[in-house]
Amino acid sequence: MYQKTLRFNQQTPDHLPIELAALGNRLQGLDHPDQQNLLDSYRKVVTYSRQRVKIVNLMSDTLAQLRLDVKYLLFDLEVTQAERDSAIAQLKELQ
Numbered sequence: 001m002y003q004k005t006l007r008f009n010q011q012t013p014d015h016l017p018i019e020l021a022a023l024g025n026r027l028q029g030l031d032h033p034d035q036q037n038l039l040d041s042y043r044k045v046v047t048y049s050r051q052r053v054k055i056v057n058l059m060s061d062t063l064a065q066l067r068l069d070v071k072y073l074l075f076d077l078e079v080t081q082a083e084r085d086s087a088i089a090q091l092k093e094l095q
Contacts, residue, residue: 020049 016024024046027038 016046016049020046 024042027035027042030038032038
């Protein structure tokens with residue numbers, strides 16, 4: 001049976017994908033002349049990753065609100081149509 005592993009810890013948006021955190025740990029232990037350049041690039045990737053998670057969460061919240069708004073609009077439309085049909089029926093009765 002296939003078991004999906006989560007790449008993100010869903011507790012807060014500041015948590016990183018497991019692979020990215022592992023890369024950071026490996027870079028910290030690296031003894032290489034370009035270690036500082038690699039760490040600077042890593043920090044930029046971490047910043048972009050966190051920003052992407054925040055944007056995705058914001059978009060998800062926005063879509064959820066949009067779905068709710070559409071449900072309210074559809075309900076309002078149904079009620080308005082029922083009121084219209086009722087008013088037309090009353091007008092026909094008066095004639």
